[in-house]
Amino acid sequence: ELEKMRRDFVANVSHELRSPLSSIRGFLEAMEDGTIPTDEHEKYIEIVLDETRRMSGMVNDLLDIARIESGQYKLNLSVFDINDLIGRVLITFEARITAKHADVDAQLDYEPVFVEADRDRIGQVLHNLIDNAIKFMPENYGLLTIKSVVSKHKVYVSVCDNGPGIPKEDIAHIFDRFYKAEKAHTYKNGSGTGLGLSIVKLVIDQHHGEIKAESSENGTVFTFSLKQALPPPRRQPAAE
Incomplete structure (x- = not known):
């Protein structure tokens, strides 16, 4: 049961990170090859930044969960x-x-x-x-x-x-x-x-x-x- 929980956890993390990473890569490649015109770059850069913030937030949340569950975080x-x-x-x-x-x-x-x-x-x-x-x-x-x-x-x-x-x-x-x-x-x-x-x-x-x-x-x-x-x-x- 514990091993299944670990596998599910890793699978969920991978799934949640794959989506924003795919978006970021897709937008950057489209800007590089000209699919997205230069005058629209600013808009898509904002989208890329939003996705990186979302990933950063997820990583911070995961670290918080790990610290609390492992007993490493002591209440102040x-x-x-x-x-x-x-x-x-x-x-x-x-x-x-x-x-x-x-x-x-x-x-x-x-x-x-x-x-x-x-x-x-x-x-x-x-x-x-x-x-x-x-x-x-x-x-x-x-x-x-x-x-x-x-x-x-x-x-x-x-x-x-x-x-x-x-x-x-x-x-x-x-x-x-x-x-x-x-x-x-x-x-x-x-x-x-x-x-x-x-x-x-x-x-x-x-x-x-x-x-x-x-x-x-x-x-x-x-x-x-x-x-x-x-x-x-x-x-x-x-x-x-």
């Missing part, structure tokens, strides 16, 4: 305000959200909500979930909803889109490596490496939290939980 725990982190991550998506003419409904308390976790890794979780939501939001009437709720000493963070939803048969596999729901293949902007949600699951598991996905034809909600933490001690003012 600190106490921080999860709502502040959510706001900071959202800012990085402003341009994409604006380009899609989408709305954001951030249901966050003004009061800080503290967790003890690896801030960088939880930032990566938020980034991957928001990125996933934006991909599947419809053009011109997309809605991204994100909220945090405290209950029984746990903090629950939900990221919701109003995209086409995930078929029931795909929900059970949504966190599997390289798994892409059928609608991800057909819905505009639904491309990806199939690794982002796997990393989300690994990171949340590493924090001893939980994550689940719920979906309908009206959209998908991803919710993860972390243990609530006490506020960090206030720094004492320096003595004069």
Whole structure:
């Protein structure tokens, strides 16, 4: 079984890298032999750059998975305000959200909500979930909803889109490596490496939290939980 998993993993990696590599080679050869006119080179260079970025992202994702699963990545725990982190991550998506003419409904308390976790890794979780939501939001009437709720000493963070939803048969596999729901293949902007949600699951598991996905034809909600933490001690003012 382990050997089969390894073979499948290598086959998936090879398949996912072969596609962008073939595109890059095809475009470069077409520019070299004149099939693509010189005045269109700039456009195709941008496409080549996009493909190289996608490959780079996939390699980084694979390295992250390998480090986490091998135990090489140790969590750098600190106490921080999860709502502040959510706001900071959202800012990085402003341009994409604006380009899609989408709305954001951030249901966050003004009061800080503290967790003890690896801030960088939880930032990566938020980034991957928001990125996933934006991909599947419809053009011109997309809605991204994100909220945090405290209950029984746990903090629950939900990221919701109003995209086409995930078929029931795909929900059970949504966190599997390289798994892409059928609608991800057909819905505009639904491309990806199939690794982002796997990393989300690994990171949340590493924090001893939980994550689940719920979906309908009206959209998908991803919710993860972390243990609530006490506020960090206030720094004492320096003595004069």
